[in-house]
Amino acid sequence: DADVTQTPRNRITKTGKRIMLECSQTKGHDRMYWYRQDPGLGLRLIYYSFDVKDINKGEISDGYSVSRQAQAKFSLSLESAIPNQTALYFCATSDPLWAGSEYEQFFGPGTRLTVL
Amino acid sequence: AQSVAQPEDQVNVAEGNPLTVKCTYSVSGNPYLFWYVQYPNRGLQFLLKYITGDNLVKGSYGFEAEFNKSQTSFHLKKPSALVSDSALYFCAVRARGDSWGKLQFGAGTQVVVTP
Numbered sequence: 402d403a404d405v406t407q408t409p410r411n412r413i414t415k416t417g418k419r420i421m422l423e424c425s426q427t428k429g430h431d432r433m434y435w436y437r438q439d440p441g442l443g444l445r446l447i448y449y450s451f452d453v454k455d456i457n458k459g460e461i462s463d464g465y466s467v468s469r470q471a472q473a474k475f476s477l478s479l480e481s482a483i484p485n486q487t488a489l490y491f492c493a494t495s496d497p498l499w500a501g502s503e504y505e506q507f508f509g510p511g512t513r514l515t516v517l
Numbered sequence: 518a519q520s521v522a523q524p525e526d527q528v529n530v531a532e533g534n535p536l537t538v539k540c541t542y543s544v545s546g547n548p549y550l551f552w553y554v555q556y557p558n559r560g561l562q563f564l565l566k567y568i569t570g571d572n573l574v575k576g577s578y579g580f581e582a583e584f585n586k587s588q589t590s591f592h593l594k595k596p597s598a599l600v601s602d603s604a605l606y607f608c609a610v611r612a613r614g615d616s617w618g619k620l621q622f623g624a625g626t627q628v629v630v631t632p
Contacts, residue, residue, distance in 0.1 A: 405560070432618055441526070443607060443622035444561075451617070459619070491560060495618045504549055504568060504611070506620060508560035 404428045405509035413515045420479045424492030433475040438489040482516040519544040523623035536598040540608030549611040550591040598630045
């Protein structure tokens with residue numbers, strides 16, 4: 402969805418490096434989410450946020466941190482990357498007041514991260 | 518704990534034949550149910566949802582799904598598959614009482630439609 406953008410789209414890094422993945426949205430949604438996708442495991446929730454003051458851990462938050470710089474921006478950081486964090490990372494947004502789509506999440510195109 | 522099962526890693530179907538992708542769930546209460554599709558090098562796209570009401574829901578691209586409460590299933594169907602339907606399909610559930618809108622995803626089913 403062009404309204405949810407992620408940068409970079411691809412990144413190769415080395416073990417121990419700090420990495421930041423960025424997500425921006427123009428939908429005006431309050432809620433933002435970070436997921437990782439692994440083959441055979443589907444998508445798993447890392448962190449989610451209701452607004453800039455509200456950050457919540459998801460199913461697999463260990464090794465990750467997030468920052469909600471503004472309503473439209475939600476960044477995911479790997480403080481010290483390790484190979485098993487190699488995955489496809491997705492950002493998503495939702496808004497319970499968005500009539501007709503209040504239950505849906507809207508996904509960005511993903512960032513493919515490889516940790517060597 | 519809630520869970521979503523997609524029992525088939527891959528479904529193969531010939532173009533023009535019916536397509537079914539299975540999903541069962543384990544969630545307390547009556548959840549919200551979703552299907553998303555992922556094309557290569559793309560993000561997930563919403564296909565359809567069940568919130569309440571009619572058990573048969575229709576979505577994008579000719580897809581439909583039937584909510585079966587007794588079998589806790591939400592199978593995705595298309596009467597006549599197209600080669601362009603080849604993609605990765607995800608079933609997802611949201612607990613009805615979850616105000617955060619968090620989704621629990623299945624592992625995904627790869628659909629391959631051959632000409």
